[in-house]
Structure formats: structure tokens, C-alpha cells
Amino acid sequence: MPEKSPFFRQFRTAREFVTIVHDNVHVMNQITINTSYTPLVSWQRLMAGSAGPVTVMVIILIVIWYIAVIFMNTPWQIDKFKRAHQQWTTWELVQGTMQQRRPVIPAPHQVLVELYKTVVQKNVTSRRSLVYHSAVTLSSTLLGFLTGGLLGIFLAVGIVHVKSLDKSLMPWIIASQTIPILAIAPMVIVVLGAIGLKGLIPKSIISMYLCFFPVAISMVKGLRSPDPLQLDLMRTFSASKSQVFFKLRWQSALPYLFTSLKVSVAISLVGAIVAELPTGAQAGLGSRLLAGSYYGQTVQIWAALVAASVLAAGLVSLIGVVERVVFKRMGAH
Amino acid sequence: MKKSASKQLSLATTAMDGASTGFxxxxxxxxxxxxxxxxxxxxxxxxxxxxxxxxxxxxxxxxxxxxxxxxxxxxxxxxxxxxxxxxxxxxxxxxxxxxxxxxxxxxxxxxxxxxxxxxxxxxxxxxxxxxxVPKVLLPAPSDIALRLVSSLDILRKDFYQTFAKAVLSGYIMGCGAGFLTAILADRFDFLRRGLLPLGNLVSALPIIGVAPIMVMWFGFDWQSKAAVVVIMTFFPMLINTVTGLNAVATMERDLMYSYGASYNQTLLKLRLPTALPFLFDALKINSTLAMIGAIVAEFFGTPIVGMGFRISTEVGRMNIDMVWAEIVVAALAGSAFYGITALLERYFTFWHPAQRH
Incomplete structure (x- = not known):
């Protein structure tokens, strides 16, 4: 019999070793699994998903932005030095391009500082607060979105159930997608202003008008998405029209509804911003853009742009959250 | 896509009434x-x-x-x-x-x-x-038609400034840049994974807001409007092209592999043709976006010609019938632009199920 190694000496027989190993194999598996899943920080692992590449892209974009700042703001900076009869080094020039009050393109940190000043440091009710202007735009966006969405849904229900509406109205709704509807915004604002409607309502009418087309079109698609077999089944149950609607059509239309809601909340915001232009810079993100463009306040324009983007991203992801909750409650995995 | 869906819809409705019509x-x-x-x-x-x-x-x-x-x-x-x-x-x-x-x-x-x-x-x-009803509130269609006919010359100049100069050049540059970036992103997977989420995010943002910045950078003339159009059309094109290039089925890709086809051959003979319907979808979306971008950008400042300029100034003068005439022109131009793109789509993707009916 060959000499046993120290490891095997603790077992009396080979059979005992096998039993013990057999009994503990799941523990061992566990151990191997655990070790293999320990986070391994390597470049490849970081760049495997999309979070890593996106971060790299954002960093690259910011670097490009800074380079653009240096090159685009340089002429004015040199001019400034010359006017002051001042000697300047390259480093001073680069520093100067990032500290101008009205730069051709502001540096990212200037925009951040402006955002900090107008969001955190100002009172929310102040006219200089970006939160105040965002809230003005947000209120008309939401009002327009809600009314436009409801209108679109009702119209879609009508189109699905009334054949002559389908034949006569639907082609016009589809055709109106191809025309630049936003062009009528100034007229709507001014005309409604002439009959005494000002402020929130006219702006939200434009948002509503923009919102209801995508919702109506996708809801018509969605309400018709149940396949003939399912409709036949409802028929064999002798379901009434309203039962078919609430138990089959509405459920099948929900995915279409949420997709269109995401589109329409984004354009609702665009509508609200554009609607704020013709009234001439009173309140709202659109007026911040316009005022910034009148007075050459580029940092203010960029800050308003960032605020609008945050608003849009927030609204769209909010609808995404609602969508996920609704689908979870409906039994999706 | 729309067509195939509506076809399906009509199929569904006919199947719904199938019993009665069949009878x-x-x-x-x-x-x-x-x-x-x-x-x-x-x-x-x-x-x-x-x-x-x-x-x-x-x-x-x-x-x-x-x-x-x-x-x-x-x-x-x-x-x-x-x-x-x-x-x-x-x-x-x-x-x-x-x-x-x-x-x-x-x-x-x-x-x-x-x-x-x-x-x-x-x-x-x-x-x-x-x-x-007072004309400053809502002019009658006949008034609008009269105004349209009597000021054809102004309308033609505005159309030329906004559509021929700003929209078309911006559209071609934006769609072209989006397409080329998508090809690059397809070649380098890292770029695709980095750019696509960003593109998706940006396409939900109110890009039109860059208009005042572009007006500052490129001046009042059509170049700034074209720049807005470039930015607005770039992202839909990028996203749709990348999606389209990846819409190829595994079987077809395997077949190309078994032929020993190079990347370029696979791209030209298989993947670009498969991506064409997606490309045309983006072109159609962009045709509307481009019109909106150019017109709204003109609200921020133009030389004294252009559709957006005319709309905003005539609104100020309460010449609402002129505004409506300009809107009619914009609507016709938008529909024609879309229609021509759709015709091109039918010509180039005649093999696609959505086109065969």
C-alpha cells in the first residue's frame, strides 16, 4: 500500500473520503461559485457593459468641450489683453478663456456654477431662480400633456369604434404628422392673448395640440392590436362591446400607450418652451432662452438648456417608472 | 411600419366581421x-x-x-x-x-x-x-386663399430661404453625419455601446433650445438654421441606422460568414439593404423635424426673409391671414417633403413586406 499523503491520513478509508466529499460537494460548489463571482476589477470587465463606454464617451465629450472653449474664446480674450495693453502668457490666455462673462461658448464648470447660483442660492419664488422658471414651464407642460393625452385616447376610442370617423378623420391625423405644427404656436399665443387668455392656458393648448397626435395614432394601433383569435374568444363569451374594450382592447393597448406617452411628454415640453417665445420673455425656460439670446448671456442660455434637458429626462424616466409599475401589477416579469 | 400595421389592422377588422361578410x-x-x-x-x-x-x-x-x-x-x-x-x-x-x-x-x-x-x-x-368673426382672430379660408395668391412672391422668397437653403442643406448634412457615425459605431463596438445610450437620451431632449446658441455662433442667415437642423436630424438617423444594421438575422449573417465574406462585403450586400427600411423611417421623421427646427430657429433672429420670420412678424402686426398663408405653404412643403421621401422608400425597399400590397 502506497504511503498516504497528510491530507488523506485524516480519513480512515477511501470510502469515508468519498462519502464526505459527496456530502459536502454542494458546499464546495458554493465556494467555487462564490470565488468565481468575486468582482474582478479589470479594464475589460469595466468596459463590458454600456456604463463604462458611456462614461468614457462623456469624458471625451467634456474634453472636446474644453478644447472648443479654449479655441473659440481665444480671439476675444486676445482682444481684451490688447485693449488693456497687457502682456500675456499662454497659460493666462487659457485661463482667461474660461472666465469670460459672455463667452462664445461657456466652459462646463461655468454652466455648473451658474446652475448652482440660480438653483440653490436663489429663493425659489425669485424671478432669477431657475427653479421658478422651470416650474412655470413644467406646469404648462404637464397640463398640456394630461389634456392632450386624454384627448388622444378619447379620439382613438372613437376612431376604433366608429367606422366613418376612422375613414374620414384618421387620414387627416396621419397627414398632420408631416406638417410643422409648431409653426402655429406664435399665432395661437397672440390670438388667444387678444381675446384675454394669457399665461398658462394658451401655452398648454399648444402642448396639448402637439401631444394628442402621437397618442391618438398609437392608441388606434394599440386598441386594434388584439389578434382575431382573442376577439373571437370574447365573441364566444358573448362579451359586450364595453367588456371587449375594458378586458381585452385596453390591456393590449397599454404598451403602445406608454411608448407614445414618452414621445408626447418630450414634445409637450418642446411645445411649452416654444410657446414662451412670442410673449416676449416673461417667465419660463423659453423666455430665459430668448432673454439670454437678446442680451448675449450665453451662460444663462446654457443653464436654461441644461435645466430643460434635466426636466425632459426626468419626465420621460418618470413615465418609464409608471410603465414598469403598471406592467408588474399586470403580471409582467 | 405604419403601412404594415394598418394592413394588419384592416385584416384584423375584416377577420372580426369575417363571419358576416363571408356569409x-x-x-x-x-x-x-x-x-x-x-x-x-x-x-x-x-x-x-x-x-x-x-x-x-x-x-x-x-x-x-x-x-x-x-x-x-x-x-x-x-x-x-x-x-x-x-x-x-x-x-x-x-x-x-x-x-x-x-x-x-x-x-x-x-x-x-x-x-x-x-x-x-x-x-x-x-x-x-x-x-x-374679426379677421385678427380667425380669417375665413377665402381670405387666406386670396392672401396666398396675392403674396405669392413673398411666399416664394420665404420658402426659398427657409426650405431650399436651411432645411435641405441641414437635412443632408445631419442625416449624412448621423449615417457615417452609425457606420463608425458599427465598426467599433465600443463606440456603439458608448454612443447609443447617449443618442437615446439626447433624442428625448428639447434640442430646439440650441437655436439661440447657433444663431450666436453662425449669424442670422440660413447657416445657423441649418446648424440647428443638423443637430436635430443627427440623432434619429444615428439610432435608426445602428438599430437597422443590427436587425440582420443570425442565419443570414452565418451564410455570409460561410461564404467567407469580408466585413465590407457583408455590410454592403446584406446589412445595409436590411437597414434600409430603418434608414427611411429616420429620413421621414427627420423631414418633419428639419422643418420645425428651421422655422423655430428663425424666431430667434433672421434676415428679413424666411417662413419663421414672416410668421413671427406678421403675428406681431396682426396680419393673421398672412400667417395662415405661410402655414399653408409650410404644410404643403412638409407633406411634399415627406411624400417624396416615402416614394423613394417605396422605390428602394420594394422587396420589404410593408411595401408589397
Missing amino acids: AGATNRSAPVLGQPPRMFLGLGRGLLLLGMVLVAAGYSLVYLHQHPGAVAIGFWLSVLLFWAMTWIGINAVAEFETLHKNLQRLIDVLVPLCFGMWILYLWEVITVGFG
């Missing part, structure tokens, strides 16, 4: 004409007759209205209500008609919305003229 078809097999039950033709004829009567009567009422503007009696409004009822019944009757004859059905499908549109225009005209 009717079976009983009327002896009917010689088109296999249609004759009473359906009767309905169509009745509907067309009604609509024709309304057309003549409404035309006469318009002449009467313009001879006595603002002084029409209750009888006039009652007859308008009567026309309304007749139109409703007529449109219903015509819309109910369904035939297997492709051309006849297509004619009906155009006729119904046309009648509806004409009815809305008629109502608009009658109400604005009959009640004497």
Missing part, C-alpha cells in the same frame, strides 16, 4: 358584378348622391353668404344644419362601402377624408363670415 359573400355568389351584394352599391350610390347634393347646395349657400355677409337669417343656419346631417349620413354610407376592387377601394379611401376636409373648410368659412 354574405356566399349567398351572393350568383351576383355577377364584382361579387358584391347589390344593396351595398345602393348604399354607396345613395351616399354619393347625398354628398353631391350637399356640394351643389353648399356652393350656392356660399355665394349667397358672400352677397349678404353678416346679415343671414335663421333659415340659412337651419339649412347649414341640414347640410351637416346630409354630409354625416353621406360620409357614413360611403365609408361603410367595402370592395375587393383595389382601385375603387383606393378611390373611396381618398374620397371620404376629402369630403370630410371640405366640410370642415365649409363650416369654417360659413361660421367666420356668417358671424362676422
Whole structure:
């Protein structure tokens, strides 16, 4: 019999070793699994998903932005030095391009500082607060979105159930997608202003008008998405029209509804911003853009742009959250 | 996509009524004409007759209205209500008609919305003229048409400035740049994973807000508007092209691999053709976006010509009929732009199921 190694000496027989190993194999598996899943920080692992590449892209974009700042703001900076009869080094020039009050393109940190000043440091009710202007735009966006969405849904229900509406109205709704509807915004604002409607309502009418087309079109698609077999089944149950609607059509239309809601909340915001232009810079993100463009306040324009983007991203992801909750409650995995 | 969906929809509805139509078809097999039950033709004829009567009567009422503007009696409004009822019944009757004859059905499908549109225009005209609605609120269609014809020269200049210069150049540059970036992103997977989420995010943002910045950078003329259009059209094109290039089925890709095809060959012979429907979707979306971008960018400052400029200044002067004329031109241009893109799509992707019907 060959000499046993120290490891095997603790077992009396080979059979005992096998039993013990057999009994503990799941523990061992566990151990191997655990070790293999320990986070391994390597470049490849970081760049495997999309979070890593996106971060790299954002960093690259910011670097490009800074380079653009240096090159685009340089002429004015040199001019400034010359006017002051001042000697300047390259480093001073680069520093100067990032500290101008009205730069051709502001540096990212200037925009951040402006955002900090107008969001955190100002009172929310102040006219200089970006939160105040965002809230003005947000209120008309939401009002327009809600009314436009409801209108679109009702119209879609009508189109699905009334054949002559389908034949006569639907082609016009589809055709109106191809025309630049936003062009009528100034007229709507001014005309409604002439009959005494000002402020929130006219702006939200434009948002509503923009919102209801995508919702109506996708809801018509969605309400018709149940396949003939399912409709036949409802028929064999002798379901009434309203039962078919609430138990089959509405459920099948929900995915279409949420997709269109995401589109329409984004354009609702665009509508609200554009609607704020013709009234001439009173309140709202659109007026911040316009005022910034009148007075050459580029940092203010960029800050308003960032605020609008945050608003849009927030609204769209909010609808995404609602969508996920609704689908979870409906039994999706 | 839209077409295939609507086709499916119509299939679904016909299947829904399948029992009844199938039955009717079976009983009327002896009917010689088109296999249609004759009473359906009767309905169509009745509907067309009604609509024709309304057309003549409404035309006469318009002449009467313009001879006595603002002084029409209750009888006039009652007859308008009567026309309304007749139109409703007529449109219903015509819309109910369904035939297997492709051309006849297509004619009906155009006729119904046309009648509806004409009815809305008629109502608009009658109400604005009959009640004497001030022109600064809502001009009558006839006023708009007169204004359109009388200021064709201005409209042509505006159209040239906004559409030919800003929209077209921006559209071509933006779509081209989006396409090339998508090809690059396809070649380097890292770029794709980094750019696509960003592109998706950006396409939900109010990009139109960059308009004042572009006006500052590129001046008041069309270049700044083209720049806005470039930015607006870039992202839809990028996203759709990347999606389209990845829409190839594994089997087809394997086949190309087994042929020993190079990357370029696979791209040119398999993946780009597969991506064409996605490309055209982006081109169609962008045709509308480009118009919006150029017109709205003009609200931030232009030389004294251009559709957006005209709209904002004429609104200020309360020449609302001129604004409407400009909107009519914008609508026509937008629809024509979209329509031409759709025709090109039909020409280049004739093999796609959505186009074969």
C-alpha cells in the first residue's frame, strides 16, 4: 500500500473520503461559485457593459468641450489683453478663456456654477431662480400633456369604434404628422392673448395640440392590436362591446400607450418652451432662452438648456417608472 | 411600419366581421358584378348622391353668404344644419362601402377624408363670415386663399430661404453625419455601446433650445438654421441606422460568414439593404423635424426673409391671414417633403413586406 499523503491520513478509508466529499460537494460548489463571482476589477470587465463606454464617451465629450472653449474664446480674450495693453502668457490666455462673462461658448464648470447660483442660492419664488422658471414651464407642460393625452385616447376610442370617423378623420391625423405644427404656436399665443387668455392656458393648448397626435395614432394601433383569435374568444363569451374594450382592447393597448406617452411628454415640453417665445420673455425656460439670446448671456442660455434637458429626462424616466409599475401589477416579469 | 400595421389592422377588422361578410359573400355568389351584394352599391350610390347634393347646395349657400355677409337669417343656419346631417349620413354610407376592387377601394379611401376636409373648410368659412368673426382672430379660408395668391412672391422668397437653403442643406448634412457615425459605431463596438445610450437620451431632449446658441455662433442667415437642423436630424438617423444594421438575422449573417465574406462585403450586400427600411423611417421623421427646427430657429433672429420670420412678424402686426398663408405653404412643403421621401422608400425597399400590397 502506497504511503498516504497528510491530507488523506485524516480519513480512515477511501470510502469515508468519498462519502464526505459527496456530502459536502454542494458546499464546495458554493465556494467555487462564490470565488468565481468575486468582482474582478479589470479594464475589460469595466468596459463590458454600456456604463463604462458611456462614461468614457462623456469624458471625451467634456474634453472636446474644453478644447472648443479654449479655441473659440481665444480671439476675444486676445482682444481684451490688447485693449488693456497687457502682456500675456499662454497659460493666462487659457485661463482667461474660461472666465469670460459672455463667452462664445461657456466652459462646463461655468454652466455648473451658474446652475448652482440660480438653483440653490436663489429663493425659489425669485424671478432669477431657475427653479421658478422651470416650474412655470413644467406646469404648462404637464397640463398640456394630461389634456392632450386624454384627448388622444378619447379620439382613438372613437376612431376604433366608429367606422366613418376612422375613414374620414384618421387620414387627416396621419397627414398632420408631416406638417410643422409648431409653426402655429406664435399665432395661437397672440390670438388667444387678444381675446384675454394669457399665461398658462394658451401655452398648454399648444402642448396639448402637439401631444394628442402621437397618442391618438398609437392608441388606434394599440386598441386594434388584439389578434382575431382573442376577439373571437370574447365573441364566444358573448362579451359586450364595453367588456371587449375594458378586458381585452385596453390591456393590449397599454404598451403602445406608454411608448407614445414618452414621445408626447418630450414634445409637450418642446411645445411649452416654444410657446414662451412670442410673449416676449416673461417667465419660463423659453423666455430665459430668448432673454439670454437678446442680451448675449450665453451662460444663462446654457443653464436654461441644461435645466430643460434635466426636466425632459426626468419626465420621460418618470413615465418609464409608471410603465414598469403598471406592467408588474399586470403580471409582467 | 405604419403601412404594415394598418394592413394588419384592416385584416384584423375584416377577420372580426369575417363571419358576416363571408356569409354574405356566399349567398351572393350568383351576383355577377364584382361579387358584391347589390344593396351595398345602393348604399354607396345613395351616399354619393347625398354628398353631391350637399356640394351643389353648399356652393350656392356660399355665394349667397358672400352677397349678404353678416346679415343671414335663421333659415340659412337651419339649412347649414341640414347640410351637416346630409354630409354625416353621406360620409357614413360611403365609408361603410367595402370592395375587393383595389382601385375603387383606393378611390373611396381618398374620397371620404376629402369630403370630410371640405366640410370642415365649409363650416369654417360659413361660421367666420356668417358671424362676422374679426379677421385678427380667425380669417375665413377665402381670405387666406386670396392672401396666398396675392403674396405669392413673398411666399416664394420665404420658402426659398427657409426650405431650399436651411432645411435641405441641414437635412443632408445631419442625416449624412448621423449615417457615417452609425457606420463608425458599427465598426467599433465600443463606440456603439458608448454612443447609443447617449443618442437615446439626447433624442428625448428639447434640442430646439440650441437655436439661440447657433444663431450666436453662425449669424442670422440660413447657416445657423441649418446648424440647428443638423443637430436635430443627427440623432434619429444615428439610432435608426445602428438599430437597422443590427436587425440582420443570425442565419443570414452565418451564410455570409460561410461564404467567407469580408466585413465590407457583408455590410454592403446584406446589412445595409436590411437597414434600409430603418434608414427611411429616420429620413421621414427627420423631414418633419428639419422643418420645425428651421422655422423655430428663425424666431430667434433672421434676415428679413424666411417662413419663421414672416410668421413671427406678421403675428406681431396682426396680419393673421398672412400667417395662415405661410402655414399653408409650410404644410404643403412638409407633406411634399415627406411624400417624396416615402416614394423613394417605396422605390428602394420594394422587396420589404410593408411595401408589397
